[in-house]
Amino acid sequence: MLTIFKRELQSFFFSAIGYMVMTFMFMLSALFFFFTSILENSANLSGTFNSIFSLAAFFSPIITMRLFSEERNKKTDQILLTSPIKLSSIVLGKYFAAILLYFICISITLVYAAVISGFSALEWPIVFTSFLGMFLVGSAFISIGMFFSSITENQVVAVVVTLVTNIVVLIMDGISSSLPVKFISNFFKSLSFSSHYFQSFPMGMLKLKDVVFFVSLNVIFTLLTVRAIEKRRWS
């Protein structure tokens, strides 16, 4: 697993995708930080964190698109799958590499927090729960993206399908409130990322049900990825 993890991380930075995603995440989050905190003279970082919620939805597909699609397209999956290494190790190695890249991207917010703390007292517990929330949301997006990457050999298809899914997830609240039937509407609402995120993490709260929600999404989509690759062998 470690070998796969290392190679995957290297290839993010060999292929410029790593730098590109990092540049845009840093730049856009800095923009939000500037407008919502610096210009407003506010020690409240919630504007910056909330912006990352949408940034993660748009940038995670770029991180995940090549994970499996590229291997399949270039036939390099043949060397992975014929080596004495478990399929779960391959999937986890890639998953953790993508997660680490995402973590580096959002860790810039901690720098912003440090900058603000130089001028005014900061509510560190809220910063940390928000950060954890951001991390969990992003990791869920990444596991969804990884799954879509494993079912197609075309990176463009992978990125588009993941993006559409992420956008649906973002506007899930709107979808659920427009549905007339109560229990269906409730079901969709329970899948909404924003209601699971905004009602706890930015307020400095760690609710078990919300943490479990995001962690289980990670587990489910990682398992689905393993199954999708396994299934292709048998088709």
Next chain:
Amino acid sequence: MIKVRGLTKKYGSNLALDDVNFSVKEGEVLGFLGPNGAGKSTTMNILTGYLSFSSGSVEIAGADILRDPMEAKKNIGYLPEIPPLYPEMTVDSYLKFIFGIKKSKLPMEKHIDEIVDKLAIGDVRGKIIRNLSKGYKQRVGLAGALIGDPKILILDEPTVGLDPQQIIEIRNLIGNLKLNHTVIFSSHILSEVQSLCDRVLVINKGKIIADDAPKDLSRQLENKQNFFVLIEGDKDLVISLLNSVDYISSVELIRESQKGVFEYKISASSENEIRRDLFFALSEAKLPLFGLRSCDFSLEEVFLKLVKNSKPQKLPQEEVSKSLQESS
């Protein structure tokens, strides 16, 4: 070393492999021969555990590929049709990566140095794979297959797309490898199979249609002598003269190669030497002989014949010989 029993693979309703049986002994070099889409790559992908199969069993060095895939895969070095290279990596980091996923217990630096020397890729070791020529890429792929010193090497069309010089180099490499490894390789270049293999499996439409040493394979079908001759003079005269020579069983006009010079294909029905009689017959009739070459059955022809014969509806004999000519 490898045992394959009743191997069947279906893609939906399409039967890719149909009850394939064969085994390979330790140290043997087995050639896989067949037209494109015959099932060569599918068989290799199954042997290496990349694909699964519908029914049958595959045993690699005593380990079942489905029940104990880790143990089976440890003994295999695989070079697929397209070398599985990461274009953005350097040769050195690629080989180290392969070493890592093969979980080899050998000393890494020394082992990789040895393989790099063996394949003569020392001068490109620091280069990025994307920038390598096709021949080097193939060699790096082969180096990847050799890492971990596997007992069995499975090479899928290792010489396709290389220039003649590189083909010779790769062939020599395979020739050296057979000293320490059991090798299976596929090809549709028959001379290659002829020169390298102890045994040839001919596969067509998912079925094995021949399993023999290359020599015996061509002997199976070779029961007459065939020659191409170039003779100057009136073609009707020449044909009637040729037909009168002892043991010549058939004469065929092929084409006019120069003005007044025609090429014929003649077949002799027995082992007897016909060239002497042919020469004297022509010189008596004052018909100059411009050229004579034998056209023994090459593996190409054997192969085509086997593939054609394995078709469900047999073609009439005439058509078979006609298409043999076209291909020769």
